[in-house]
Amino acid sequence: MSLSGPYDPGNIFAKILRGEAPCFKLYEDAFVLSFMDVFPQSKGHALVVPKAVAARTLLDLPPDHLGPLFAGVQIVARAVEKALRPDGIRLAQFNGAPAGQTVFHVHVHVIPIYEGRALVGHGAAGMANKDELAALAERIAAAV
Numbered sequence: 183m184s185l186s187g188p189y190d191p192g193n194i195f196a197k198i199l200r201g202e203a204p205c206f207k208l209y210e211d212a213f214v215l216s217f218m219d220v221f222p223q224s225k226g227h228a229l230v231v232p233k234a235v236a237a238r239t240l241l242d243l244p245p246d247h248l249g250p251l252f253a254g255v256q257i258v259a260r261a262v263e264k265a266l267r268p269d270g271i272r273l274a275q276f277n278g279a280p281a282g283q284t285v286f287h288v289h290v291h292v293i294p295i296y297e298g299r300a301l302v303g304h305g306a307a308g309m310a311n312k313d314e315l316a317a318l319a320e321r322i323a324a325a326v
């Protein structure tokens with residue numbers, strides 16, 4: 183998948199946004215939905231996804247969605263910080279398969295960093311335990 187091309191409404195984030203696939207929800211407003219990454223690179227790895235746009239990458243996102251998307255990112259990052267007390271938070275955002283993108287609905291990663299704990303590589307993590315994800319999601323959502 184290159185940077186340009188048609189938006190595929192069958193992508194997993196589109197299904198989650200339509201309620202056709204489940205997620206561990208953290209936060210939602212008129213512009214974004216945030217939920218746990220099920221293949222987390224670290225404890226509390228969250229995703230923030232813009233709603234109501236058929237945008238594959240950040241390059242396709244209407245400019246008036248940029249502010250609300252990053253406002254959502256900040257809300258989620260603050261909640262992650264409050265709930266899990268990481269030592270740092272990395273934001274990541276991949277555009278196009280050669281850059282590392284695997285799901286083609288634009289999104290931002292919120293990845294807690296814990297000193298002394300190596301980060302699992304992007305795309306290298308196994309699926310997390312669902313009970314653990316649910317418990318983490320509950321803590322983060324409560325901290326929003």
Ligand code: 5GP
Nearest residue numbers: 194205217218219220221276282283284285
């Ligand atoms: P990308 O590689 O496109 O930047 O990020 C896509 C992210 O979505 C990856 O970190 C991957 O672990 C995550 N992911 C893939 N499939 C699912 C899924 O079905 N549910 C959730 N919550 N995350 C997913």
